[in-house]
Amino acid sequence: RWRPLPSAALQPPDVFATGSWDNEDNRVSIWSAGDLGNAGLNGEYHGEPHLLCDIQHNGDVMDMQFLDQERIVVASSTGTVTIFRHHQNNQTLSANHRWEKAHYHVDQDTSCGGAACTGVVCNNPEIVTVGEDGRINLFRADQKDAVRTIDNADSSTLHAVTFLRTTEILTVNSIGQLKIWDLRQQRNEPSQIFSLAGDRVPLHCVDRHPNQQHIVATGGQDGMLSIWDIRHGTMPVSLLNAHEAEMWEVHFHPSDPDHLFTCSEDGSLWHWDTSTSVSEKPSFLHQGGRSTAYLSHSTINQSVVSAWLSNDPTKDRMEITNLIPNQTLSVNSLDVLGPCLVYGTDAEAIYVNRQLFA
């Protein structure tokens, strides 16, 4: 995950965090992406990403998100959620706060088995986690106990969570359902349930469009990318046949949401680009030096319809590029911020691309 930039920052991100899985000794690490031609801290030239610091982590790292510039929340396969703090003066990591047994199974045989925490999302200071136990937890960064817990929110595993609005969250589960939960309400029921038509393929990841909050993208176990409009109907707007295996993560580009990135077990990372348009429609709305063309169906006076929701294949053209030339093992995770992309694979390799739109 890229460390978030302070607002109004002009330079591209240069620090990212990684979490490992399936090791005897898993670690959460902070890396510097390498300066492009500038001398580093000690006057050394670091063209390649290099490790700044790391810390031991109990269990597989299932998900991570930066809470703020210094703290990162990590979800573990043991069911523990930890906040790590990155001390930049001496480049160390320390465990700031830990919620043990945030996710657990109540098993008749064992007293309390931990269940993997599969997803975490933050909106400083609130942290929401979901897990294999079907539980949703709401934490606050400074409070010891959970603010709210929805037990048995789902009868199957919750794979991912994201914020829809500041008080609403979206979860996806392993029976192909997208649920909206309103955290203001006290009842432990989702306020809306969406599901795929046809086979209930498990959904593994979810992300919301940064600007248009009704557009949601999910990735499924069969590698299918689904785009949903949660204002209308209970089924996805479009289903795009993408990968050949589980799609692990989907991310809208935070500042350029016409770009979407997905990574999958089949070893590919796809860049979905709806910003190019075949039609002669003028490109208007310039954002920060990059022109973004919105597809408009007829005249300029009509409302701007996001490219993601348009169903007409003749008018819209989406460019899809596989960013990995020689794919072998699964790409488990990716993050994109500004012009920089970072992703990690099961071949124990991390790749950084700092000129994504060049």
Add this chain to the structure above:
Amino acid sequence: VVPGADPSARQLCFAWGPAEVLVCETLFGRTGGSRSRAGTAPRALTGSVAGTGEGAPSSSRVFVVRRDQDIYIQALRKLFNESHGIFMGLQRSEEELAGKSRKAQLVQVSKNYRSVIRACMEDMHQAAVSTRDPALQGQYSTQVSILSAMELIWNLCEILFVEAAAAGPLLLRLLDWVRLHVCDVDSMVREVLSSESPSKHKLFWNVVDVFVLQGRMDEARHLLSKEASANPTSMNMYKILDDLMKKMPVPSLGNTQTLTELELKWQHWHEECQRYLQDGTFASNPHMESICKILLGDEDAILEKKELMTTWYHFLVTRLLYSHPTVKPLELRFYAQSSMDLFLGGESSPEPLDMILMAAFEFEMHQVIKECSIVLSNWWFVAHLTDLLDHCKLLQSHNLYFGSNMREFLLLEYASGLFSHHSLWQLGVDYFDHCPEYGRVYLELHIERIPLSTEQKALKVLRICEQRQMHEQVRSICKIMAMKALRNNRLGSALSWSIRAKDAAFATLISDRFLKDYCERGCFSDLDLIDNLGPSMLLSDRLTFLGKYREFHRLYGEKRFPEAGRLLLTLMTAHIAPCSFWMTLLTDALPLLEQKEVIFSAEQTYELMRCLEDLTAGNPDKQKFQDDDVETTKVEMLRLALARNLARVIVKEGTVEGS
């Protein structure tokens, strides 16, 4: 040696696992021979686990002995991962490329492998330098030397087998090889070069000799020029020597000259050197004289510089450079053998590394692989090298007694080793894929034994099985995960696993669980699941019933009674409902029967009555039925309600509308 296991104190027993051995202390022969419980899974990470013995006076221990320690070395992870990438690239590369381009491709692959080894060496060296623990430092240093030896052997194999350098370029390649790998003299060279006046340095002539021995003429001449300028009296000698060194004919890489041309030129040059030496030109300067002798290929002169060459293969190459520069590959063996004998001179015996290199010079590929397998503790090297040689079509199908060839055998061993690692198993899968005979079987056996700690890992393993149509394994893994989910009361997860495996039996099990919950609690748990089953409802009859039953409840809740009633009846008559549930269904029909409005038609009522009779009549446990008051009351109430409904409906249906 297993630390802590003492065969003299206790009798030990063994059990072989896929990659580990379980060693267990027994009390055999003592108090009745009770065995302690071997409680851990084969993938325990520590060396020993304490377990309690049954009926034993003291506890017995179980030891997990790992065969392959190397794969756990952190710095070697890069080696395994990167080489996996290169291996896959090689398997996928086009075989249609013929001749030169294919060879160039294979040489590139070989270079890639070597650069990975070097990168690992670098990392390991860094680790050795930066660590403070002397034991660890020793370990790292050993590893560095092992890797260095591996790269040496690989490089030689690349020159002799993969590239199959012909006479001429062969010598140049061997020279490069020596220069790259004999680096004991590097520090001395650096010292002399960086000193203010190199010619005054006491090691000056050593360095010049080193350059000459390694055929680095330009560098030697450069140094000599410094000496000449410092010492004008020897200017004449220097000029002649410099001229000789400049004119020395060497094989070229391009096709600018044929071997015969080279030989002719070389012969002339050799004679010229001979003349100068015999004329006594260099008599006054012993250093220069010895250099001239070396140029003439005088073995004794070269052997004098043993310490500068450090190894017999350096001696071999120097000899060849100055006496047989057009050596053919097949002639190498003779020179190699004699070089080793001359160099070691009976003082020391050849080490394993020397034997391996000798086997390479003799073009005994199988011998090389065999020796390497014996000496190295890990199959990595031999597996990848053999695979590469196989792609060069150099290994005859040397069938081993159990039917597979050597390449496959080594790959299988290597990949099996990978599977015993908690994380590198993913690499092993690809290796098994490329073993045509036994790969699949090995994979099937190994993949079931991977511990599935999280759902995500299980999904990855499943995907591997599905891609290879290993249906048995898919079913078995899904069953394991579904059972786990069921035990943790995650019915939705369990259902999603059984859908993935298309396991109807398990779906039935889950549905029964739901229905049991309903009967106990009177309401459904996990409505979000049951309400949204979709097409997966059809996986099993029981599941369909569950979905439809829930629909009945929903219809009832929405007060759509006629539809609800019809559905209920269909559930019974179409035999979707299990017999055990019929009583519940009939009880559910009661409120419908008692409604003000008539819901069931006469037909339907007859059907219901028939169902009730079927239920009560055909019941073998009639005794139990009659004893249970609640049950009999229910039956009576049902009969009454059915009768009343029948009465009402007959009247209603008999009434003519509007009259």
